Amino acid sequence: MTAASEAGAGARPEKPPRSFAALAGLAAFAVITWFALSEDFGIGLDIGELIENATRGVDIWAEFMRPNWGFVPQTVDPMIETFQMAVIAAVVGCAVALPVSFLASRVTSPNLAAYLADRGVLSVVRAIPDILYALIFVAAVGIGPLAGMLALLFFNIGVVAKLLSETIDGVDTGPIEATRAAGGTGLQTSRWAVLPQVMPNYVAYSLYTFELNIRASTVIGIVGAGGIGQLLNTQRAFFRYDNLAVIIIELFVFVFVIELFSIWLRRRLV
Amino acid sequence: MIRFENASVVYPGGVHALKNVTLAIPDGEMMVIVGLSGAGKSTLIRAINGLVPLSDGDVTIDGASVRHAKPRQLREIRSKIGMIFQTFNLVKRTSVLNNVLLGRLHDAGTLRSLLGMYRAEDVEIAMRALERVGIVEKAYVRASNLSGGQQQRVGIARALAQEPKIILADEPVASLDPPTSHVVMRDLQRINRDLGITTIVNLHFLDLAKVYGERIIGMREGELVYDGTGAQADEHVFRDIYGRSLTADDLLGEPAPVPA
Numbered sequence: 001m002t003a004a005s006e007a008g009a010g011a012r013p014e015k016p017p018r019s020f021a022a023l024a025g026l027a028a029f030a031v032i033t034w035f036a037l038s039e040d041f042g043i044g045l046d047i048g049e050l051i052e053n054a055t056r057g058v059d060i061w062a063e064f065m066r067p068n069w070g071f072v073p074q075t076v077d078p079m080i081e082t083f084q085m086a087v088i089a090a091v092v093g094c095a096v097a098l099p100v101s102f103l104a105s106r107v108t109s110p111n112l113a114a115y116l117a118d119r120g121v122l123s124v125v126r127a128i129p130d131i132l133y134a135l136i137f138v139a140a141v142g143i144g145p146l147a148g149m150l151a152l153l154f155f156n157i158g159v160v161a162k163l164l165s166e167t168i169d170g171v172d173t174g175p176i177e178a179t180r181a182a183g184g185t186g187l188q189t190s191r192w193a194v195l196p197q198v199m200p201n202y203v204a205y206s207l208y209t210f211e212l213n214i215r216a217s218t219v220i221g222i223v224g225a226g227g228i229g230q231l232l233n234t235q236r237a238f239f240r241y242d243n244l245a246v247i248i249i250e251l252f253v254f255v256f257v258i259e260l261f262s263i264w265l266r267r268r269l270v
Numbered sequence: 271m272i273r274f275e276n277a278s279v280v281y282p283g284g285v286h287a288l289k290n291v292t293l294a295i296p297d298g299e300m301m302v303i304v305g306l307s308g309a310g311k312s313t314l315i316r317a318i319n320g321l322v323p324l325s326d327g328d329v330t331i332d333g334a335s336v337r338h339a340k341p342r343q344l345r346e347i348r349s350k351i352g353m354i355f356q357t358f359n360l361v362k363r364t365s366v367l368n369n370v371l372l373g374r375l376h377d378a379g380t381l382r383s384l385l386g387m388y389r390a391e392d393v394e395i396a397m398r399a400l401e402r403v404g405i406v407e408k409a410y411v412r413a414s415n416l417s418g419g420q421q422q423r424v425g426i427a428r429a430l431a432q433e434p435k436i437i438l439a440d441e442p443v444a445s446l447d448p449p450t451s452h453v454v455m456r457d458l459q460r461i462n463r464d465l466g467i468t469t470i471v472n473l474h475f476l477d478l479a480k481v482y483g484e485r486i487i488g489m490r491e492g493e494l495v496y497d498g499t500g501a502q503a504d505e506h507v508f509r510d511i512y513g514r515s516l517t518a519d520d521l522l523g524e525p526a527p528v529p530a
Contacts, residue, residue: 183349183376
């Protein structure tokens with residue numbers, strides 16, 4: 001080996017030219033961004049105007065800066081309701097998403113038909129935004145937390161199945177080959193060669209959807225799907241920014257605590 | 271008895287990895303396959319348990335066709351064939367015992383195996399397999415915490431837990447250091463001699479092949495180019511198989527230790 005390289009095994013290759021596709025992609029990206037920003041076709045972002053008008057919201061900000069702590073007791077019950085909706089939707093949604101994810105990865109799917117069918121259903125589930133789910137379920141089961149929970153449930157299946165199936169695509173295939181070589185079935189291979197590899201990710205995604213649920217509940221509450229969002233919506237309608245501030249601070253603390261818990265749990269699992 | 275009858279493998283990319291191989295491997299034999307990388311050694315081994323599908327011809331095990339086996343029959347065939355890999359292929363994130371129990375999946379029943387509720391006798395078989403390779407004390411340790419040599423012994427234990435008639439080993443020592451290579455090869459030799467399990471090993475170190483192979487098969491570009499005993503295989507034979515003169519890289523370079 002060494003002798004060959006000392007003898008100069010041949011001319012060094014030319015640096016390959018930059019890929020045309022990458023350049024074209026960058027150009028397209030720039031054009032689309034300009035289009036989105038431009039005054040004529042897009043949202044018309046004007047930095048000067050932004051600075052000029054920055055002071056307009058100052059009254060609202062001032063109220064936000066004076067949270068009405070006396071409002072806290074009224075937020076307790078809706079907060080608990082939000083927590084309950086978020087927990088049930090996350091637990092059930094993540095449980096459903098587990099087998100769905102295995103069907104949605106070429107690595108573990110039993111056949112092409114199951115894979116394509118599962119992927120198709122999943123893309124529909126994901127294409128529907130959470131607020132539309134909320135509207136559908138409010139119409140179906142009436143105003144309240146049940147509609148909210150069902151909306152979050154579908155939203156969770158979509159998120160976890162997407163993330164987990166892509167994680168499964170990237171697992172080490174060696175243990176899969178070993179399990180098949182030992183006469184294992186597809187189901188046994190998924191259980192013993194794949195699931196242990198993706199378990200920490202699955203737990204992380206599940207906690208992430210729980211966190212998403214807390215935040216999404218503020219939005220779906222607007223259409224009557226229960227929880228803190230419903231309270232937030234009424235306070236916004238009465239321009240009670242001091243009360244809104246309390247709700248937002250509580251949500252911030254909530255999400256932050258989940259994040260801390262998630263970090264702690266992942267460190268134990270990995 | 272394993273029989274190759276005009277077996278050929280063409281990969282989807284068009285590579286002709288196995289060309290018209292006819293070969294009989296009697297029960298209880300310790301056979302070593304040598305050849306350069308890309309010569310078709312791994313394909314030959316994987317054709318035996320159907321991990322690589324044949325394009326033509328057939329492989330039969332005790333008369334049962336691998337090529338024409340239905341999924342269930344293929345699993346039945348595979349359950350009698352243990353396999354050992356160059357990169358060990360353990361599930362690193364779980365215990366050694368769980369890895370060895372993968373060798374019992376074929377007999378454990380779907381529900382039991384999915385829940386991890388193995389029968390006591392299956393656990394007993396797995397423990398005995400670990401004892402045979404001398405690392406039973408690591409049973410509840412995570413596989414990722416073991417050294418390379420220990421991981422390969424878990425791989426061997428997993429194969430043994432199948433209570434197989436045949437063991438296939440694809441470059442079992444290529445990721446190990448020379449002394450550990452001899453330990454693992456001697457484990458395989460002992461298993462072959464004590465349990466009478468047909469053992470087929472891919473090796474690229476020719477000195478190892480000569481020491482451990484009762485029979486040596488040489489492969490070049492998908493074809494069988496040599497078939498003889500380890501004693502007959504001298505430097506000329508290996509030069510013919512490799513199609514070039516031998517270098518120090520072709521040898522492990524460490525003599526087998528004298529058994530104590």
